[in-house]
Amino acid sequence: MSDLNENHRRKVLTTCQYVDDLLTEALGRIVPNNPKSPLQSFIADATPEQVQVLRQELQELRTAMVDVLRKNKITIPSPQISAMWAFRTALVEADEVVFDLQARLMSRYGALNSEAQQRLDETAAQLMRQLQKFTEVLNHLTIQQSRPHHKEMEES
Numbered sequence: 001m002s003d004l005n006e007n008h009r010r011k012v013l014t015t016c017q018y019v020d021d022l023l024t025e026a027l028g029r030i031v032p033n034n035p036k037s038p039l040q041s042f043i044a045d046a047t048p049e050q051v052q053v054l055r056q057e058l059q060e061l062r063t064a065m066v067d068v069l070r071k072n073k074i075t076i077p078s079p080q081i082s083a084m085w086a087f088r089t090a091l092v093e094a095d096e097v098v099f100d101l102q103a104r105l106m107s108r109y110g111a112l113n114s115e116a117q118q119r120l121d122e123t124a125a126q127l128m129r130q131l132q133k134f135t136e137v138l139n140h141l142t143i144q145q146s147r148p149h150h151k152e153m154e155e156s
Contacts, residue, residue, distance in 0.1 A: 009074045016065040023058055030054070084142055091135050098127040 103117035
């Protein structure tokens with residue numbers, strides 16, 4: 001390949017990262033032993049053999065992408081984003097989406113009678129309370145996780 005400038009290298013890197021994320025998420029949908037949601041859209045219909053083959057193919061694709069990056073002298077950055085932070089961000093986004101279920105905002109989709117307005121407001125409030133509880137649990141877990149780290153730092 002010819003020499004790539006910084007913009008080309010960044011595009012190749014982000015494309016490989018995106019493909020990896022996309023296929024990792026897709027593979028997660030078909031793995032039969034993943035926790036199931038009553039709201040899921042996908043049927044975990046892959047056999048264990050199919051899952052194994054798909055995992056192997058994904059690993060081979062990852063190897064090929066790493067090879068492409070290496071050949072083009074593209075440095076793969078170390079992971080820098082906390083998965084717990086990303087989870088917290090998802091909770092914030094979920095709260096914002098649920099907030100939009102309030103009757104005053106849902107009326108944009110069409111007229112609502114008073115019973116429907118009340119039911120939507122109760123629904124939004126219930127889900128927002130549950131998300132708040134979820135956030136508090138996450139905060140508690142995060143505090144527990146960070147305590148040993150701070151203690152180790154104090155001892156050194």
